Amino acid sequence: VTETTRRGFLRGGVISVGAVGGGVLVAACGSGDTTTTTSTTTVDPDLQQMRLVASIEALAVDTYKKALAAAGQGALGKPPDALVTFAQTAQKHHQDHLDAWNALLAKASQPPQTTPNPRYAKVVQTVLASLHTINDLANLVLTIEVVSLQTHTQTATRLHGSDPRKTALSIAPIEAGHASLLQSVLGTNLDPKGGFVKTDQAADVDSLNG
Amino acid sequence: VTLDERSIDALVEQGWDLHSAGMRATREQLDEVVESGLAERSRRGDGSRRQFLRRSLLAAGGMAAFGAAALERAHAVDAASVDVDLLQTAAAIEVVAITVYQQAAVLDPNVSGTTIKAMKDFIAAVTQQHTDHRDAFNAAIKALGGKEQIGPDRVLLETVVNPGVAKIRAPGDVIALVAALEETAAASYVKFGSSASDAAAVKAFATIAPIEATHLAMLRSISGFFALGHPELITVPLDLTKVPAAAGGAPYPDSFYPIQAARDPAEGKVVAG
Numbered sequence: 037v038t039e040t041t042r043r044g045f046l047r048g049g050v051i052s053v054g055a056v057g058g059g060v061l062v063a064a065c066g067s068g069d070t071t072t073t074t075s076t077t078t079v080d081p082d083l084q085q086m087r088l089v090a091s092i093e094a095l096a097v098d099t100y101k102k103a104l105a106a107a108g109q110g111a112l113g114k115p116p117d118a119l120v121t122f123a124q125t126a127q128k129h130h131q132d133h134l135d136a137w138n139a140l141l142a143k144a145s146q147p148p149q150t151t152p153n154p155r156y157a158k159v160v161q162t163v164l165a166s167l168h169t170i171n172d173l174a175n176l177v178l179t180i181e182v183v184s185l186q187t188h189t190q191t192a193t194r195l196h197g198s199d200p201r202k203t204a205l206s207i208a209p210i211e212a213g214h215a216s217l218l219q220s221v222l223g224t225n226l227d228p229k230g231g232f233v234k235t236d237q238a239a240d241v242d243s244l245n246g
Numbered sequence: 247v248t249l250d251e252r253s254i255d256a257l258v259e260q261g262w263d264l265h266s267a268g269m270r271a272t273r274e275q276l277d278e279v280v281e282s283g284l285a286e287r288s289r290r291g292d293g294s295r296r297q298f299l300r301r302s303l304l305a306a307g308g309m310a311a312f313g314a315a316a317l318e319r320a321h322a323v324d325a326a327s328v329d330v331d332l333l334q335t336a337a338a339i340e341v342v343a344i345t346v347y348q349q350a351a352v353l354d355p356n357v358s359g360t361t362i363k364a365m366k367d368f369i370a371a372v373t374q375q376h377t378d379h380r381d382a383f384n385a386a387i388k389a390l391g392g393k394e395q396i397g398p399d400r401v402l403l404e405t406v407v408n409p410g411v412a413k414i415r416a417p418g419d420v421i422a423l424v425a426a427l428e429e430t431a432a433a434s435y436v437k438f439g440s441s442a443s444d445a446a447a448v449k450a451f452a453t454i455a456p457i458e459a460t461h462l463a464m465l466r467s468i469s470g471f472f473a474l475g476h477p478e479l480i481t482v483p484l485d486l487t488k489v490p491a492a493a494g495g496a497p498y499p500d501s502f503y504p505i506q507a508a509r510d511p512a513e514g515k516v517v518a519g
Contacts, residue, residue, distance in 0.1 A: 116486035116487050116489075117491035118486045118489050118491050119486050120491070121491045128501070129501040132501035132502070133501060133502075136502070185456060189452050189453060189456065192439060192448065192452040193445060193448050193449045193452050198440060198441070201439070201440055201448070202436075202440040203502075204452075205435075205436045205439045205440055205451070205452060205455060205503075206436050206502040206503045206505070207501075207502060207503075208452065208455065208456045208459075208503075209432050209436065209455055209456045209458070209459030209460075209503040210459070210500070210501060210502065210503055211456070212456035212457070212459045212460045212463070213459055213460065213462075213463040215460075216460040216463040216464055217463065217467070220464070220467065220482065220483065220484045221483055221484050221486055222483055223482055223483030224482075224483075225367065225371075225482050226367070226368060226371040226372070226460075226464065227371065228370065228371040228374035228375060229374070229378075230375070230457075231374070231375035231376075231378040231379055231382075231454070231457055232378070232382070232453040232454060232457065233452070233453045233454075233456050233457060234453075235453075
């Protein structure tokens, strides 16, 4: 999942779903807001980073849950069976990822992260209410997958502990697989120049403050 | 279909020469991976920790501090040496992948599966990406003062590629071979990135492993369509209304990327002489 591909997706998202696609999500959740509070500035940076990725996993679990519910209601048209199977599988993966990060937080005597990242959750809520088609829904979860992939990739380079780094490294390829399937559904070709995961859309620890 | 050691060597050499021109175009991107890794190293404080330790040891005074500082330097050198081995093995895996994809591209299209446009495009794109990966690993090696690895991982060739090549009769066989290589590459980089010390090396592994996993995911999807006898369904975008529900299962059965297929970390290191 590369910068060029990502831009292509964002362009596609904005074009296909107007102002409700992933572009809005990423723009609204970007790291331009540098507001910080004591809660995130006094904590160990490694623990902060682990809580951040846990909050993104909680967001993914919550988003897939809501997406499946929305699709089940039929308001967006009948979803293909293959897409439903994918969403159910991806939701389980994200729950396992969340559990893994919470296990590491518990090992460090930290409370678990049980709620979705507040900054992203607000925007997801708005976007979910504005979707018109199954493709809009696929665009939204693709955005979550890309944010999660990039955040885990960045986390792998920032953590000092071997176990947390290994966790981040072993999760990122799974998110890449999710994103890959969604991109193939949405019609994004593999970009020959996109051989490296970028981190410009990775979530920032400031987003934990809402 | 045969792919003996001499032909591999010739192809590797040819590929390396041909790529020199193409490299200029991607140099900026590769430099960014290495430079951002170096910046991450600085941000992570690898250097400052060493300086702090050195100052502390000097403050302790005497020969004990001198000995401890020397020991600390020795550890740093050992860590860099291990990282170079990891990166050289990674580059050697990439050389194998490039060569096999190049060979796949020139097979009879009915054997390689390139009668399907999506498969043909996939092979071309992935060959370019693996070439960029090889060069990124070699750039990281040079930054650590090591020697570039331009040769293949010969153990991987002998144990995976040669048996796989001998079985090639149809597109499914080609896909099985390159999928095995992608699985190996991603698993190796997850494992190597977990044990690397240098931030630039970690960055290279972290930013490349998911891309190999993406290749594997796509190959598994493509393989499924060939297995179903409906390669015509391999299109961009996929028409999910025409594919079975099972095809929507996530590309991997596991929630965490397994590393059983990882190579030995020193398997592809450059041997002196």
